[in-house]
Amino acid sequence: MIEAVIFDMDGVLIDSEPIHKKVEKRVFKEIGANISEEEHNSYVGMACKDMWKNIKEKHDLIREFAIEELVEMGVESYIDYILSNKYIEPIEGVVELIDDLYKKDIKLAIASSGVRKSVDTVVKMFKLEKYFKVTVSGDDVKNGKPSPEIFLKAAKALNVDPKNCIVFEDSKNGVHAAKKAEMKCIGFKNLNSGDQDLSSADIIINDYLEINHKRLRNLYELS
Ligand SMILES: O=P(O)(O)OC[C@H]1O[C@@H](O)[C@H](O)[C@@H](O)[C@@H]1O
Incomplete structure (x- = not known):
């Protein structure tokens, strides 16, 4: 679940x-x-x-x-x-997905290798404070991705079992970190993130329109 x-x-x-x-x-x-x-x-x-x-x-x-x-x-x-660069916007479809999950009472977090200041800047810039009460930055962990520490720390802060978490990741290092944390992982194929091997992810998507709450639930039913 x-x-x-x-x-x-x-x-x-x-x-x-x-x-x-x-x-x-x-x-x-x-x-x-x-x-x-x-x-x-x-x-x-x-x-x-x-x-x-x-x-x-x-x-x-x-x-x-x-x-x-x-x-x-x-x-x-x-x-x-x-x-x-005020024109920078969130990746298409991601805020709609976050809003949908929030309305369905799914707990949400950000786990980024970026420094604390970068994470806080982006959350504020995109007005995401309401959704993300938990954010873990690269400054908050001893071992960064591909170590699972950052995702385990986020799960702990949300008070959830890592096995019941789904991670969205665009990098090979991030997917490995999520899988080592024993979480489900959705690889987001972002061509601007370079040539990233996401093959360890449970599923790979190219667009947020491919995913919704129901498909996320199916990830658990299939395993
Ligand atoms: O974990 P995230 O949010 O994808 O952050 C990754 C980035 O974090 C930054 O701190 C690095 O300098 C980048 O090179 C890196 O790709």
């Missing part, structure tokens, strides 16, 4: 992976790091600090930069970008 639905943020609520990538590419250039598109794609869905930790281990050139410094360089530009 469904007790809760947990939404990833970047690439699921807001089409922001291209913004992250743009900002990160600028930082790569500034510090002289040569990161291939394939390597960059493998970090989608990870907390910024984990991405930089991985890059530091692989690329000698950026040893001199502290992780906190690298995180800071990207985060501020991301927030400035979304705040100064």
